[in-house]
Amino acid sequence: MNIRSQNEEALLNRIRRAAQGTIESSRPRTFSLGVGDDAALFRPTTGHETILTCDWFLEGAHFLRQKHPADAVGWKCLARALSDVAAMGGTPRCFLLSLALPASHTGRWLNRFLGGLRRASRKFQCPLAGGDTTRNQKILINVTVIGEIPAGRAALRSGARPGDILYVSGRLGEAELGLRVLKESRRTMRGSDRRLRKHLYPEPHLVLGQWLTKNRAVTAMLDISDGLSSDLPRLCAASRVGARVHSARVPLLLISEADRRRGFDPLQLALQGGDDYELLFTVSRRSMTRIPKSFQGVRLTAIGEITRDPKVLLHREDGSEQLLVPSGWDPFRQV
Amino acid sequence: MNIRSQNEEALLNRIRRAAQGTIESSRPRTFSLGVGDDAALFRPTTGHETILTCDWFLEGAHFLRQKHPADAVGWKCLARALSDVAAMGGTPRCFLLSLALPASHTGRWLNRFLGGLRRASRKFQCPLAGGDTTRNQKILINVTVIGEIPAGRAALRSGARPGDILYVSGRLGEAELGLRVLKESRRTMRGSDRRLRKHLYPEPHLVLGQWLTKNRAVTAMLDISDGLSSDLPRLCAASRVGARVHSARVPLLLISEADRRRGFDPLQLALQGGDDYELLFTVSRRSMTRIPKSFQGVRLTAIGEITRDPKVLLHREDGSEQLLVPSGWDPFRQV
Numbered sequence: 001m002n003i004r005s006q007n008e009e010a011l012l013n014r015i016r017r018a019a020q021g022t023i024e025s026s027r028p029r030t031f032s033l034g035v036g037d038d039a040a041l042f043r044p045t046t047g048h049e050t051i052l053t054c055d056w057f058l059e060g061a062h063f064l065r066q067k068h069p070a071d072a073v074g075w076k077c078l079a080r081a082l083s084d085v086a087a088m089g090g091t092p093r094c095f096l097l098s099l100a101l102p103a104s105h106t107g108r109w110l111n112r113f114l115g116g117l118r119r120a121s122r123k124f125q126c127p128l129a130g131g132d133t134t135r136n137q138k139i140l141i142n143v144t145v146i147g148e149i150p151a152g153r154a155a156l157r158s159g160a161r162p163g164d165i166l167y168v169s170g171r172l173g174e175a176e177l178g179l180r181v182l183k184e185s186r187r188t189m190r191g192s193d194r195r196l197r198k199h200l201y202p203e204p205h206l207v208l209g210q211w212l213t214k215n216r217a218v219t220a221m222l223d224i225s226d227g228l229s230s231d232l233p234r235l236c237a238a239s240r241v242g243a244r245v246h247s248a249r250v251p252l253l254l255i256s257e258a259d260r261r262r263g264f265d266p267l268q269l270a271l272q273g274g275d276d277y278e279l280l281f282t283v284s285r286r287s288m289t290r291i292p293k294s295f296q297g298v299r300l301t302a303i304g305e306i307t308r309d310p311k312v313l314l315h316r317e318d319g320s321e322q323l324l325v326p327s328g329w330d331p332f333r334q335v
Numbered sequence: 336m337n338i339r340s341q342n343e344e345a346l347l348n349r350i351r352r353a354a355q356g357t358i359e360s361s362r363p364r365t366f367s368l369g370v371g372d373d374a375a376l377f378r379p380t381t382g383h384e385t386i387l388t389c390d391w392f393l394e395g396a397h398f399l400r401q402k403h404p405a406d407a408v409g410w411k412c413l414a415r416a417l418s419d420v421a422a423m424g425g426t427p428r429c430f431l432l433s434l435a436l437p438a439s440h441t442g443r444w445l446n447r448f449l450g451g452l453r454r455a456s457r458k459f460q461c462p463l464a465g466g467d468t469t470r471n472q473k474i475l476i477n478v479t480v481i482g483e484i485p486a487g488r489a490a491l492r493s494g495a496r497p498g499d500i501l502y503v504s505g506r507l508g509e510a511e512l513g514l515r516v517l518k519e520s521r522r523t524m525r526g527s528d529r530r531l532r533k534h535l536y537p538e539p540h541l542v543l544g545q546w547l548t549k550n551r552a553v554t555a556m557l558d559i560s561d562g563l564s565s566d567l568p569r570l571c572a573a574s575r576v577g578a579r580v581h582s583a584r585v586p587l588l589l590i591s592e593a594d595r596r597r598g599f600d601p602l603q604l605a606l607q608g609g610d611d612y613e614l615l616f617t618v619s620r621r622s623m624t625r626i627p628k629s630f631q632g633v634r635l636t637a638i639g640e641i642t643r644d645p646k647v648l649l650h651r652e653d654g655s656e657q658l659l660v661p662s663g664w665d666p667f668r669q670v
Contacts, residue, residue, distance in 0.1 A: 009569075037492050037573070038422040038557055039388035039482070044379035053374035054389075054431045054479055056469050061435075087373040096389045098477050100396075132477075134391050142433050142467075142477040144389055147374070157372050222373050234344075238372070 011106060011133050015097070018114040040130035042094060042146060049154065051147035053084040059139040067182055070109045072200035073141070074116030080225065081143040082124050083204035083277040087223035088154045089213025090147035092126035092206065097143060100136035124206060155213045155221035155281070157238035162308040164219050164282040166243055167291060169205055169298050171251035172228055173266055174198040176273025180264070202277045208295050209279060217290045221281040227328020229271040231280060233312050239282075242311045245304040245324060271314075272327045282306055346441060346468055350432070353449040375465035377429060377481060384489065386482035388419040394474040402517055405444045407535035408476070409451030415560065416478040417459050418539035418612040422558035423489040424548025425482035427461035427541065432478060435471035459541060490548045490556035490616065492573035497643040499554050499617040501578055502626060504540055504633050506586035507563055508601055509533040511608025515599070537612045543630050544614060552625045556616040562663025564606040566615060568647050574617075577646045580639040580659060606649075607662045617641055 044050055057077040059065050078095060085092050097117070101110065121127060126145065178199025204223075212218045220239055224231045228250070236243050252266035283291055291300055304315070312324045379385055392412040394400050413430060420427050432452070436445065456462060461480065513534025539558075547553045555574055559566045563585070571578050587601035618626055626635055639650070649659045 038419040039386045039425075039480075041423075041484075041489055042385040042387055043486065044383075044385055046381070048379075050377040050379050050385060050481075051374045052377055052429075052431055052464060052479070052481060054433050054465070054467050054477070056433055056435060056467050056475075056477075058435065058469065058471060058475070061469055061471065084373040088376075090374075094387075096387055096479060098389050098391055100391060100393065129387060130389070132389050132391050134393065134396055136393060136396065140391075140393075140475060142389070142391075144387070144431060144479045145374075146385075146387060149376075151378070154376055 008133060014110070015099070015114065015128075015131070015133065018118055040094070040096065042129065045148050047151055048148040049151050051085050051088055051090040051149060051154070052144070053081060053147075054142060054144040055081040055084070057141040057143065065139060067185065069200065070112035071116035073139075074113040074118075075120045075201050076116075077141045077143050078117055078120040078126065078145075079124070079202050079204055080275075080277060081145040082120075082126060082206065083202070083223040083225065085145055085147035086204040086206045086209035087221055087279060088147070088149060088156075089209045089221070090149040090154065091210060092124055092145055092147045094127050094129035095121070095143055095145045096129060097131035098133075098141065099131065100134045100140035102137055102139070103135060105139060124204065149213070153213050153216075155209070155218050157220055157222050157235050159218075160220035160235060160239035160241050160282040160306045161284065162241055162306055164284055164306040165288055165302050166232075166245065166304040166306060167281050167283060167300055168224070168228070168251065168278055168303050169208060169295075169300055170276070170278040171253060171270075171299065172224065172276050172278060173253045173269030173273045175202060175275035175277075176227075176269045177253060177255075177264060179275065199275060202275060204277055205279050205298065208298060211295060212279070212281060215290060217283055217287050218281040219284055221279060224276050224278045224280050226274045227272045228280070229324050230274075230326040230328030232324065233326055235280060235282070236306075236310065236312050239306070240310065242307040242309045242313070243304055244307055244313045244315050244321070246315045248317045249301060249303045251299060251301045251303075271324070274328050343468060349445070350434070350449065350463075350466070350468065353453055375429070375431070377464065380483050382486055383483040384486050386420050386423055386425040386484060386489070387479070388416055388482075389477060389479040390416040390419070392476040392478065400474060402520065404535065405447035406451035408474075409448040409453075410455045410536050411451075412476045412478050413452055413455040413461065413480075414459070414537050414539055415610075415612060416480040417455075417461060417541065418537070418558040418560065420480055420482035421539040421541045421544035422556055422614060423482070423484060423491075424544045424556070425484040425489065426545060427459055427480055427482045429462050429464035430456070430478055430480045432463060432466035433468075433476070434466065435469045435475040437472055437474070438470060440474060459539065484548070488548050488551075490544070490553050492555055492557050492570050495555035495570060495574035495576050495617040495641045496619065497576055497641055499619055499641040500623055500637050501567075501580065501639040501641060502616050502618060502635055503559070503563070503586065503613055503638050504543060504630075504635055505611070505613040506588060506605075506634065507559065507611050507613060508588050508604030508608045510537060510610035510612075511562075511604045512588060512590075512599060514610065534610060537610060539612055540614050540633065543633060546630065547614070547616060550625060552618055552622050553616040554619055556614060559611050559613045559615050561609045562607045563615070564659050565609075565661040565663030567659065568661055570615060570617070571641075571645065571647050574641070575645065577642040577644045577648070578639055579642055579648045579650050579656070581650045583652045584636060584638045586634060586636045586638075606659070609663050
């Protein structure tokens with residue numbers, strides 16, 4: 001734990017040890033080689049395609065050193081990258097961790113971070129296969145996840161057709177509410193606070209994504225990472241279609257009158273709120289009967305339909321319609 | 336080019352366009368899907384293992400915004416990650432780019448960066464398959480490379496045996512000399528300066544690595560990224576052996592008397608100098624005849640031998656021996 005005696009070698013060894021359980025506990029034959037060589041070696045499954053995705057998780061942009069528990073940072077950096085695999089219907093196989101941190105954080109902070117990372121790694125059966133560490137004033141994290149899916153089965157963003165029904169899993173806005181509660185707090189919040197659960201410890205819908213693609217029920221799918229108003233236009237653009245969302249059907253949070261007076265509007269949270277990692281998917285009309293009301297306790301709600309007209313519209317209860325303007329998370333907007 | 340109108344979507348589109356040539360020009364059937372969906376899809380080759388590696392390339396730590404040409408930053412961030420694939424004997428298939436940069440650098444700087452990246456991508460036949468972008472005050476780069484190698488053929492760090500001969504490709508210290516020249520300069524250097532070539536535009540020894548493993552000539556291999564004195568002990572530790580390096584046999588730079596007076600010592604540059612990306616490998620005594628003096632213009636030099644005693648020693652011309660103390664690049668040393 002003595003920072004001055006830490007070198008990169010020692011740090012890599014600690015990460016390796018922390019990850020060991022996760023590598024050995026799951027599919028030991030997947031790897032010929034784990035952390036510690038020039039690169040990791042992975043044996044692909046015959047007849048499958050490999051899914052590749054990487055995600056930034058940066059102090060200041062994606063989490064706050066003073067407010068986010070290190071354990072949650074470890075969990076979430078992996079969980080959100082896994083969500084991209086879920087959105088294709090894939091099964092995670094392993095991940096690479098690129099970590100840059102100040103020497104002051106190579107002790108207790110790193111241990112807690114690795115604890116959260118290991119829990120997510122075990123829960124979602126995605127062992128650490130390798131990575132890169134370096135020193136930096138700010139904490140920088142980049143996670144690459146490698147997944148697999150039987151060839152030809154992946155759900156893409158580009159498959160939605162006019163007339164398809166638009167579904168969303170779970171309910172939207174919960175992670176955004178948690179983020180706002182956290183920002184208003186004066187100190188590091190406890191990870192156990194229920195309002196923060198989804199913001200701090202999101203769970204990628206891996207099993208749901210696999211089920212939806214295995215049954216070839218979906219025509220297009222993505223995960224909501226930046227808010228419905230930002231992510232739905234991406235699906236529409238990739239599919240060269242538009243959509244009409246019925247505001248009354250969007251599954252919202254129940255919010256106390258007190259919270260409402262503090263300015264929290266459930267529909268706004270749902271449209272702008274990022275980090276929900278719910279699945280947004282389209283289903284042809286004749287396949288609708290194959291989509292249950294809920295899957296393993298997660299609600300599946302039809303919230304609108306795909307249109308030939310490329311506009312993305314929000315249909316209000318009073319019958320009015322307005323363009324759904326992207327208002328979710330975008331790091332490059334309004335510089 | 337108007338920064339204020341740039342959002343993440345627009346930026347991703349520019350990167351996609353810049354990469355298009357590289358995806359289409361090489362092995363179009365490898366990908367079912369490139370940049371633009373939740374994740375990339377990759378079709379693995381039957382009978383091959385997948386090689387996975389990721390590398391930080393950070394402003395301030397790995398390059399200087401004011402001194403390193405953007406074109407060289409783009410080239411080098413990919414070239415150095417490819418070197419890890421070369422060190423296993425693999426063939427690169429595609430890469431993921433994680434890029435974080437300030438809004439002020441989304442114009443000309445980004446174009447030049449993408450230009451260098453594209454040249455490396457084409458030269459080493461490794462197309463862009465996906466990635467993640469975000470905004471950050473400092474320029475942050477992380478590159479993940481995916482390669483392949485026939486199952487069971489990869490050269491590991493752990494295969495060296497006592498009695499094996501230790502080889503190195505090329506000559507050592509050239510990149511370090513370039514770095515020092517660059518640091519002493521007052522402004523952004525031109526990438527065309529010959530002394531800087533290896534520091535700015537390193538070339539991963541992919542074909543040499545493939546040839547060495549295909550002929551099953553090597554027992555262990557790694558690439559020298561942090562200097563011989565730092566990387567050789569890693570190979571020895573992984574193989575649980577030691578080594579003796581003969582200082583007179585290490586292929587050094589020819590240095591002018593003037594440079595020598597300025598304090599540049601060729602042996603020190605070779606031992607401490609990082610970024611050479613030469614291959615360090617071991618060969619059993621009976622396989623020595625299979626190693627030519629040079630391969631496609633690159634010198635291959637026997638510089639020492641592997642020992643049962645786990646010490647890593649430098650044998651001087653006067654017959655004296657000293658421990659080879661790791662003195663290369665280590666981001667966590669001497670905080």
